[in-house]
Amino acid sequence: MTGEGVPIGRRVAYLRVRRKLSQQSCADRLGKSKSWVDKVERGVRPLERVSTIREVAAVLRVDAATLLGPDARPAGAAERTEGVARIRAALSTYGLTPGRDLPPDRLGQAVGHAWSTYRYARYPQLVEQLPALLTDVQHTQTRDRTLDRAAVVDAYRVTAALLTKLDEASLAWLAADRAMTAATGDRTLLACAAVQLGPVLRASARARSVLLAAAYRIGPRDPDSGTPGELSLCGTLLAQAALTAARAGNARAAGELLYEAGEMAARVGDGHDHHRTAFGPAAVNVARVVAAVDLGDGAAAVTGHEKAIQGEGWRWLPLEHRAAHLVDAARAYLMVGDAESAAKVLVRADRLAPAEIRHRPAAGNLVAQVARHADAAALIAPLARALGID
DSSP: OOSTTTOHHHHHHHHHHTOOOHHHHHHHHHHHHHHHHHHHHHHOOOOOHHHHHHHHHTTTTHHHHHHHGHHHHHHHHHHHHHHHHHHHHHHSTTTTTTOOOOOHHHHHHHHHHHHHHHTTTTTHHHHHHHHHHHHHHHHHHHHOOSSSSSHHHHHHHHHHHHHTTTOHHHHHHHHHHHHHHHHHOOOHHHHHHTTTTTOOOOOOOOTTHHHHHHHHHHOOOOGGGHHHHHHHHHHHHHHHHHHHHHTTTHHHHHHHHHHHHHHHHHHHSSSOOGGGGOHHHHHHHHHHHHHHHHHOOOOHHHHHHHHHTSSSSGGGGHHHHHHHHHHHHHHHHHTOOOHHHHHHHHHHHHHOOOHHSSOOOOHHHHHHHHTTTTTHHHHHHHHHHTOOOO
């Protein structure tokens, strides 16, 4: 009765009867009416909210996955959708919804914690944190015009970064645009905000010119005299511009921009996170792999990947950066027909940062694609099952 194709309402009814509960008893334990339970079981009232599904599962003494059966993956999507809806609502308040007046040090700590959560690829937790953080940031900003704008810009930046991961492009653009607006008049903050424009605008024809303008505005005239922060921002923006060129099929421009970024990275070195860029030689090597994939050169991407993960700087990259790179490496292996290696790097990414695979729609689609290859099926099967992929 709880198998494939059975509506969730019928599963609830089956499990309730198996627990020897009447509709009224079940309703009492849930704090609902008997009519509510009856409508859920008949499919008249959809059971969509993740929190409610968990409450029903607890009363029926099963876990949510058992209750959902083959619908486990859509439930994950439902949880993401709920979280994104709360972030959208927070972005829509414009500081008009009551929030906390946080002193600058506490606001900075809260934003820093959000970035740490992102760097460790704890996306579900960040989805939960951001609505309150955005409300507080916007509320404090409207009441204190002397507020340090760096915290405001960084709050919108981390929001844009997360939403990009979740394939919420239009909302990510809104957050990135808010960051740009908050940064107006400060060339360093504008460069910081522009960093998040790269992933958001990568498919846009105008993206490269925007990123290059931001890069050369912050970049020092003489790289040898530039500060690590300036070089990190400029180099990151150049690398982002290179990826937009690669997406457009312009291999020459991509190569030239990555070379320039690499020169700056050599001056900065690995193991730093100036302005939350994690910029250095390792980051540029990873960008070269993405560019090769987007240019359709799977062999170069595979070679670049295998070289990148051997470098000393690899372990200094944030967890989310390394896991995201492994997803790109899986794409490269598929391009050269090596589904087994694609499966291995996806499993490695899942062990390193599970949310990078389990909460990114693009990664889930890639797992499904790899699982269709017979030579990779056994390796990827447990991960595919965890994602609800048959």
